Amino acid sequence: MTIPAEWTLAASAFNVTPEVVRAERSAPDLALTLVERGIATAIEIELGQMWRGFPDPPAAETTAFHDRLAAAGGRVSIVGVSIDEFARGRRRTDAERRAFLAPQLRAAASAGAAGVRLPIGQAGPLLAGLVPLLDELDLVLYEEAQGHQTPTDPGTAAAYDRIAELDTPRVRLLLDISMLMPALPVTYLEKLERGGLPADLVRRLRDEWRDPATHGAVIDVLRSGGVPGPVHTLYMNLLVRFGRSNVADLASVLPLLGALHLKFWDLDDADGRVSTPIREVGRALRATGFAGTLCSEWGGQEWLDDDPWEMTERHLALARTALAPA
Incomplete structure (x- = not known):
């Protein structure tokens, strides 16, 4: 059996970061290769990695990337954005933080993205006020939790509550399965x-x-x-x-979920340490009626020199198998 039609397997352009650092090809060209090589049709990109002029890259460049991607049969699922909390040694005001973020949202929309991603809690009090702009741009803002950032973690519990209280499809949760590492x-x-x-x-x-x-x-x-x-x-x-949590620890927030990162580090799965969390989260998603993207994101490039395209392709194949019901 296959995965539900409402689920989209995606690949992150973050996976080719070592090639971006090598700088033999531009970041947009490298992101495009994930589609050109048939690895994925939906890709996540990091705005700060893709174009000069961050946080307000030239519209001509983001639009051109959208057009090239569409011509290759691909699209942007989510754009990683950020808020620089400090300017010239002082903390930005909330108005300044919003002014820093707003052009990133417009750039993401120009690139054809369905959503943007921030670390959970970073938007803070800005979140509710961003909903009209998200409506205007037809974007979803995903707050990403990973590692130890569980619903019971004192540092992030309030951020989970804020998403639930807003109760809008424009603000959703993105969970990284690095939270669910059995080993x-x-x-x-x-x-x-x-x-x-x-x-x-x-x-x-x-x-x-x-x-x-x-x-x-x-x-x-x-x-x-x-x-x-x-x-x-x-x-x-x-x-x-x-992280060292179980899927059951996340049950209370799964209805808020709009996307997942299928984080992997290496592909040594002899005991299921890579596939088991994917399989378990897949079962939970079926029970909640999830619809959204599940994105392959490779974190092991920090200590491995493997080919990022091969690693991503192999990981997505493993994920398809793990997500398909037995």
Whole structure:
């Protein structure tokens, strides 16, 4: 069986970031390759990565990208946008924050996007006031939660409540399945081990990731100065980007859901650590009548040098299989 017609598998242009950094081709050209190679017809893009002039890129460039993408048989699903909280060393006022965000919304609409994405809670008190502009531009604003940002997390609980209170189809939730990791990526653990992380902690991370006590051990080693310098940045993923929740922990917010990121790090799925969260969230989505995009987003480029197109294509194939009902 196949996935429901209301679900769209998409690919993120973030996956080709190493090629963007290499700068042999422009970011729009590289994003377009995901469609040209037949990997996906719907793609997510990051506004700040795509065009000069951020947060207000030239309309001619965003429109030209829309036209090129459409000619190749593709479209933009969601555009990643952001709010720069500071200007010249001082915090922006809410009016200034809105003025920083508004041209990004117009650029996303010009590129043909169905929606834009912000980290959950970042819009804050601006959210309700943005609804008329979202109506005007025919956009949905997705607030993205990932890693440890569950509905019960004190830092994000109010943001979930705000989406529910607004009760508008113009503001929806986007969940990243990095929240649902049954185990850590094999290649990530290997990198930490080679980097000299204490063997006992590596063992706990490998065998006891979902044990709440493991989180305490992670913090203890960090505070003690026991994290080797070469893997210090990677180590912080344990506190920010990697979650240990179950789908049941998200049941209360699934009716708010408009999109998902099928975050993956590597494709070592011998024990189902990649496919199981996809399969479990697929079951939950069927029960709630979900309609929206499920986007392949590769986070492992931080420590892997694999071909991003091949990784994305293989991941989407794995996702199709996991999402199809048994």
